[in-house]
Amino acid sequence: MIENPRLALIYAVILLDVIVGSAIGPILPEYVRALPQPQLWLSLGTGLFLGVQLFSAPLLGRLSDGYGRRPILILSAAGTLLATALLLPVRTGLYFVNRLSDGLTNGMYATIRSSITDISNKDDLFKNLGIEGAIISLGFVLGPMAAGLLLTTLEVPRVEEAAYVSALAVGLAAVNVLLSFLLPETHRQRSPVRGAELRAELSRGLNPLTLWTRLRALDTPSSDLRRIVLMQLALTLSTGYYFYFVPFVSLGEQQMNAQEISYFFMFFGALSIVLNYVFYTYFADRINQRRAIFWLAILGVPVLAGYGLIGSSRVGLYVLVTLDCLTFSLILGLLEGLLAQRTTEANRGEVFGLNQALQGLASFATTLVFAGLSVLDLRLPWAWFALCLGAVAWQARRGTTLSPATHPRI
Numbered sequence: 001m002i003e004n005p006r007l008a009l010i011y012a013v014i015l016l017d018v019i020v021g022s023a024i025g026p027i028l029p030e031y032v033r034a035l036p037q038p039q040l041w042l043s044l045g046t047g048l049f050l051g052v053q054l055f056s057a058p059l060l061g062r063l064s065d066g067y068g069r070r071p072i073l074i075l076s077a078a079g080t081l082l083a084t085a086l087l088l089p090v091r092t093g094l095y096f097v098n099r100l101s102d103g104l105t106n107g108m109y110a111t112i113r114s115s116i117t118d119i120s121n122k123d124d125l126f127k128n129l130g131i132e133g134a135i136i137s138l139g140f141v142l143g144p145m146a147a148g149l150l151l152t153t154l155e156v157p158r159v160e161e162a163a164y165v166s167a168l169a170v171g172l173a174a175v176n177v178l179l180s181f182l183l184p185e186t187h188r189q190r191s192p193v194r195g196a197e198l199r200a201e202l203s204r205g206l207n208p209l210t211l212w213t214r215l216r217a218l219d220t221p222s223s224d225l226r227r228i229v230l231m232q233l234a235l236t237l238s239t240g241y242y243f244y245f246v247p248f249v250s251l252g253e254q255q256m257n258a259q260e261i262s263y264f265f266m267f268f269g270a271l272s273i274v275l276n277y278v279f280y281t282y283f284a285d286r287i288n289q290r291r292a293i294f295w296l297a298i299l300g301v302p303v304l305a306g307y308g309l310i311g312s313s314r315v316g317l318y319v320l321v322t323l324d325c326l327t328f329s330l331i332l333g334l335l336e337g338l339l340a341q342r343t344t345e346a347n348r349g350e351v352f353g354l355n356q357a358l359q360g361l362a363s364f365a366t367t368l369v370f371a372g373l374s375v376l377d378l379r380l381p382w383a384w385f386a387l388c389l390g391a392v393a394w395q396a397r398r399g400t401t402l403s404p405a406t407h408p409r410i
Contacts, residue, residue: 006184007128010115011135013073013183016176017108018139020084020169022269023147026261027162029250031087031095039247039374041092045099046243047367052103053360058211061110061353069115069349070185072108077180079105081173087166103360110352117340117348118186123285126337130280133272133333140269144262146172151259161258187349211361215354218347225342229355231293231395232335236359237388238328240366241304244374244381252378253312267318271325279330289334290396297393300328301386308382328389 032041064072083102086094113129120128147165150156156164212226219225249256249264256264284292303323310316343351366388370381 004119006119006186007116009179009183010112011131013077013176013180014112014132014135015139015142016172016179017077017080018136019143019146020080020173020176021102022140022143022265023165023169023172024084024087024143025246025265026144026147026250026258027165028095029246030090030162030258031092035092037375039251039378040371042247043244043367043371043374045096047364047371048096049099049103049106050243050360050367051364052100053106053356053363055357056104056106057110057356057360058214058350058353060105060108061114061349061351061356063349064111064114064187064353065347065349068185069111069118069187070180070183072111073115073183074177074180076105076108076111077173077177081170081177084166084169084173088163088170090162090166110356111349113336113340113352114343114348115186117343120340125340126285126289126333127280129336129340130276130284130333133276133280133336138269138273140265140272142269144265144269148259148262148266151262158257165258211354211358215351215358218351218354225339225351227395227398228335228338228342229358231392232339232355233358233362234388234391234395235331235335236362237366238304238385238392239332240363240370241307241382241385243363243367244370244385247374248307248378248381249317254314254317255312264317264321268321268325271322272329275325276330276333280333284334284337289338293331293334294393294396296327296331296334297389297396300324300331301389301393303327304382304389305386306382307385308379331392 028045029038029042032038032045035041060072060076080102083098083105086098086101113132116128116132117125146168150164150168151161154164215226215229246261248254249261303320306320307317310320339351339355340348366384369384373380373384
């Protein structure tokens with residue numbers, strides 16, 4: 001049970017945002033199905049959505065440090081509503097406009113994590129960020145579930161599925177705008193951003209080379225920020241498979257339709273909820289987090305590689321997803337907790353924003369890689385994802401050799 005009402009409201013906003021995004025996931029192939037090499041265009045749309053966060057995430061993070069978390073979250077919810085409304089006419093061009101506009105305000109997750117860290121005491125930080133992961137997993141269940149129930153209950157013809165699900169997503173996004181106005185402000189130590197600073201922030205955001213320089217300026221020998229971010233970047237290159245799942249199972253040997261994709265994500269999300277909640281409530285703050293990341297990554301490498309070898313076997317797919325939830329899917333919350341420990345109230349939004357921007361760059365890069373590999377063979381991207389997860393294990397192994405002072409435990 002969530003005792004803090006501010007946390008409960010933040011989690012509710014996260015939940016609805018993820019529901020909106022995951023509900024439309026199974027219908028996105030319809031927007032590019034008529035194009036040659038549809039898996040390539042679907043992947044490029046995803047890359048566009050993630051790539052624009054290169055500058056939007058640090059900008060929104062810096063603005064949240066200067067003006068508070070609440071107005072940024074309201075702006076992000078409104079942006080999601082407008083972007084989702086663009087999908088109501090099922091047009092290929094509007095799909096790409098949606099990916100661009102939705103990506104611009106998806107930097108809200110840097111602000112969300114800053115808000116959670118603002119109001120979490122040291123003993124509850126890993127648990128609260130872990131619950132955030134469980135809430136996101138719940139959204140990935142409820143989104144496809146809502147879409148699947150809508151299509152099944154109303155017996156929607158396949159040619160109209162995209163329009164119906166888009167309308168559902170628009171309605172939920174509108175509710176989230178209203179909910180975001182109820183959010184309390186969690187950040188009190190503000191430093192207003194002047195016009196010149198805002199222009200400079202935009203300029204720096206458009207230059208990827210400055211992101212690492214800025215992060216280095218915030219790093220100290222004891223905080224080890226950059227090593228944690230490097231692990232997150234390698235993990236992000238691996239988590240590109242979340243976005244690749246839809247084209248893989250719909251256009252590959254699995255040949256899943258929208259309803260089958262919805263049911264698959266319901267299983268994936270439901271299992272993730274249970275395992276994330278148990279792990280982060282009872283275990284995450286009692287273990288050596290870096291060693292846990294190393295072993296979870298090592299065990300997750302063959303799981304990711306295995307996705308490319310299952311062919312049309314549904315049993316094989318569900319077995320691998322179960323193993324996925326027990327290994328790879330538990331890593332992200334541990335890294336977020338380690339990063340949150342190393343922020344201060346004054347720079348929290350900026351650090352999370354820079355981190356999300358670098359992750360956006362990594363997401364864009366991995367999308368280009370798996371898009372190109374998928375044109376050659378739909379199985380090849382899984383080798384790339386497994387290789388990147390191996391890089392997470394390598395970085396975590398290097399981190400465990402540091403002195404205990406550089407990786408404090410809660």
